[in-house]
Amino acid sequence: MSSRVDVISEIAPTARIARDVRVGPFCIIGPHVTIGPGTVLSRRVTVVGHTSIGSQNHIEEGCVLGASPQDLKYAGQPTVLIIGHRNRFGRGVTAHIGTELGGFITRIGSDNVILDGCHIAHDCYIDDKTFLGRYVMLAGHIRIQTGSVMEDFAGAHHFVTIGRYARVGARTPVRRDVPPFTYFYSEDYGWTAPSVRGIHDDGIRAAKLRRYEERELRQALADLFDDEAALQTKIEQIITMGAEGEVAALCEFCQNSLKGVFGRQRELYRGKAPPEAAETPITQQWLDPRRRST
């Protein structure tokens, strides 16, 4: 199938677009954009900045991808937005390019479902198979690990990490790290600090653990979050008893969060590139300082 581009859409001649990309009417594609095969841009989609989009993504009406970050320190540096494969973007999703201090990159993995009106700010790293409900607002420098779920109108503070297969309840302002496999929630819009309210059963199912692993994980989660004030001693207890696999990862996550600032482990990367930035392959030409972002 050859590329189908609507006549009433403005595509920069230097944009690299695969052969079978479909672009609907009123779309804008900037000069430094790369779009992989099978991606569909419906109508009124704007893709600007140094943005690369992988294959088979579906981008709905009114999305704006790759605009400059909402950061007062940003001054037109050629930072990038990298989107993987098979993601679904709902209507009016916005994702911004990175900043120089945050490691130059905003990255969205593969197989994510991002519903209407979500905002993915500068320097966020979203892994794979996550689900962001309607109007989920992510501030800068956030990491969302594989398989986690954020329900409608949830919001996250700068530098928060949301662990693997965790679930954040609707209208919850996340101000500290959410441990893996937990259900994190606040019923009064964050007046009382949101906290771990239980185990995310669907997450444990989706992670396809072995039966004994699941049993140990459930036991560890119940022990750790029974009384969060004593979290540190409980982590040490579990580690001395010999934790491995998911339980060890859970303990490490909680320990890192305790070491961070206000329970946020990524605060330690404030003002410098996080380790994920080094893992992400980007073409060198993007970082050429002579190229300015649009």
Add this chain to the structure above:
Amino acid sequence: MPEISRYAVVEKGAELADDVRVGPFAYVGPKVTIGPGCIIENNVSITGKTELGPKNHVFPMAVIGAPDPQSPSAVGQVVLGEANDIREQVTIYAGQDEPTRIGRDNLIMIGCQIGPSAQVGDHGIFANCTHINAGAVIEDYVRTSAFPVIESGVRVGAYTFVAGYACIDRSAPPFAMVQGFPYRVRGVNTHNLQRCGFTDEDIARLKRVFRELFDGSGSTPNAEVLQRLAAAREGNAHVRRLLESLRAAGSDS
């Protein structure tokens, strides 16, 4: 000559300064004035009797001068100052009797809504989906977090931080951090005051006064303390400003 995309629609009668850029699929209505250095990106609509000062940057999908939903046929007015960033999907409604006014150097982030006749000061930062309803007054250097609602006709004092998901249903004092639904005063916005060059002495004084006035459980100050402080001829100008605004808010309700 302004640089207008071949796909943009700029109506006859619109006044654009020489170096304005208008992106594709943008619409500029007939009664719009756009100052020098403004960038209007793609898919933006600017309608009504709208004036943009110099160096404003309007991002895709924003709407400025949208008609008041309660009287959609009337043409309203918006006056936008200098060097504001209006991000994606922001809607600024036009005021009928009184124009919607926005000062200078504001950053209005994605999905914010500014109601008809709202008055926004200078140097504000409004995070995503801040809803400022009709006739609300926002003073200078206000910061908000995501999703707060500022109800119609209320005033938010200068340097105040409005936490995420808060509902400002009565006037909020200056220098404060407010949170909750309905809102409660949490304390002094120390971080913002330090950034704005307040001295440690001023901040300490404000903190002491706040601790006396608010017990953390509500948004109304302790009336006895307020009366005593007002009678005590406060020397600090910032505290005087706080007390005056609290008195004005008290006499409104």
